[in-house]
Amino acid sequence: MPKRKPGKLLPREIVLLESLLSGPNYGLELATYNEEIVSTVYKALGRLQEMGLVRSRWETPKAKGDRPRRVYRLTPKGRRAVERR
Numbered sequence: 875m876p877k878r879k880p881g882k883l884l885p886r887e888i889v890l891l892e893s894l895l896s897g898p899n900y901g902l903e904l905a906t907y908n909e910e911i912v913s914t915v916y917k918a919l920g921r922l923q924e925m926g927l928v929r930s931r932w933e934t935p936k937a938k939g940d941r942p943r944r945v946y947r948l949t950p951k952g953r954r955a956v957e958r959r
Contacts, residue, residue, distance in 0.1 A: 881925065883955065887918050891927060891948065891956045898947035919946055927952030 878884070883891070893904050905915040922928045923946075930946045948956070 884918070886914060887922055888956070888959060890915070890918055890922060891952055892959075894928065894946060894948045894952070895956060898945045900943050900945055902943075904946070922952070927955055 890904055893899065901915055901919055904919070919928060919930070923930060926949060928946050929949055930944045932942050933945050935942055
C-alpha cells in the first residue's frame with residue numbers, strides 16, 4: 875500500500891473533523907455517530923492530533939465510579955482544513 879502524502883486526509887478523518895465542528899466530543903461518541911469508522915476512531919484521532927488538527931485533554935469523572943474520558947476539539951488549523959473541503 876503506498877504511503878499517503880503528508881497532510882493528506884482520509885475520508886474517515888474528514889468525517890471526524892466535520893463531527894467536531896459542532897463542538898468538543900469524546901472518542902466513543904464520535905464513533906457512535908459515525909458507525910463506519912468505529913474500529914479506527916482512536917487511531918484516526920491520534921493521527922489528526924499529530925497533524926495539529928485536533929487537540930485533546932482528559933476530563934475528570936463527574937460522578938463516583940465514572941472513568942476519566944478524553945475530550946477532543948478542533949484546533950484553528952483543523953477548522954480551516956474542514957472549511958477548505
